[in-house]
Amino acid sequence: MARYLLLRLADAVPTVFLVLLLVFIAMRILPGDPAIAALGDMATPEQLALFRDRMGLNDPLWLQFINFVKGVFTLDLGNSMMSNQNVVGLILYNLPFTIELTVVAMLMGILAGVPLGVLAATNRNKLPDSGVRVFSLIGYAIPDFYLGALLLITFALNLGWFPINGGGTDFASRMYHVFLPALTLAFVKAAFIGRLTRTSLLEVLSRDYVRTARAKGAKESRVIYRHGLRNALLPLTTGLGLSTLATLSGSVAIxxxxxxxxxxxxxxxxxAERDYAVIQGGVVVFAMFVVVINLLMDLLYIVVDPRIRMK
Structure with a gap:
């Protein structure tokens, strides 16, 4: 396991480098002058020149890239061009809220989606199956930001059951604040996970060893959960990895x-403010999330199916 982890980490290095290069290039090809965006059109040439020099914008591109990479690995991404606050400090303040939203939404999606998928698979072509499939179609069709606006208007503005904004302070208030945003993301995830669970479980239940277990008189619950769902976990694990990435990206709009x-x-x-330093930092954080989640999914494959090994 340790050797496999080291190999996967080594494989991630070129990916991280490519991500950093793409982020750097994207920031440099955006139209407009970051100095003017930060100081405004009324800034004097001297003020603009001083700002560019302070932010390192006058350095050669190769030197800017080296400083950018060095800053990522030393957690020194400079200061915001607008507020002059430390970029790493801004990220560290906001990061727990995004992680919290993603984790709670995924837990809600799994706790709802897996039972719905099992219910649909064990009642194939019956009313529960049809209901789950309709739910999945609705979940796929409704944009999460639209659903979030509906929930916000209904349960926060009109009924006053939940807060309109903010993230909370202590654990109880944070869970209270995160519930509606997480429910918004979880609705779509539950639809995806439910449909994936149904498909994977139906495929497993059609195999010979499941028929043999039933012929030997095994209880249906044992057949479903021990022989069926357990062996359906591998494709479900792949889906959960993709769903986690989708939840993370969906958190931006939510x-x-x-x-x-x-x-x-x-x-x-x-x-919106053309704050290049913060944009670079935020995009790097999302990119690192993708790398880490993919690595965790690779390790989870081995836990789910020990037969999977590096060749």
Whole structure:
């Protein structure tokens, strides 16, 4: 396991380097002058020149890239061009809110989606199966930001059951604040996970060893959960990895809808203000999430199916 982990980490190094290069290039080809975006059109040439020099914008591109990579690995991404706050400090403040939203949404999606998938698979072509399939279609069809706006208007503005914005302070208030945003993301995830669980479980239940277990008189619950669901976990694990990445990307819009702190809201605000330093930091965080989640999924494959080994 340790050797496999080291090999996967080594494989991730070129990916991380490519991500950093793409982020750097993307920031440099955006139209407009970051100095003018930060200081405004009324800034004098001297002020603009001083700003560019302070932010390192006058350095050669290769030197800017080296400093950028060095800053990523030393956690020194400079200061915001707008607020002059430390970029790493801004990220560390907002990061827990995004992680919290993603984790709670995924837990809600799994706790709802897996039982729905089992219910549909064990009642194939019956009313419960039809209901789950309709639910899945609705989940796929409704944009999460639209659903979030509906939930916000209904349960926060009209009924007053949940807060309109913010992220909370202690554990109880944070769970209270995160419930509606997480429910918004979990609705779509439950639809995806439920449909994936149904498909995977139906495939496993059609295999010969499952028929043999039933012929020997095994209880249906044992057949479903021990022989069926257990062997359906591998494709489900792949789906959960993809769903986690989708939840993470979906958190950007949801944080804006619910006016909730997080990396997504920080990134959107930075884009609107052309704050290059914060944009770079936010995009790097999302990219690192992708690398880490893919690595965790690779390790989870071995836990789910020990037969999987490096060749």
């Amino acid at each position: 944080e804006m809808v619910f006016n909730r702190p997080g990396i997504g809201k920080l990134l959107i605000s930075a884009i």
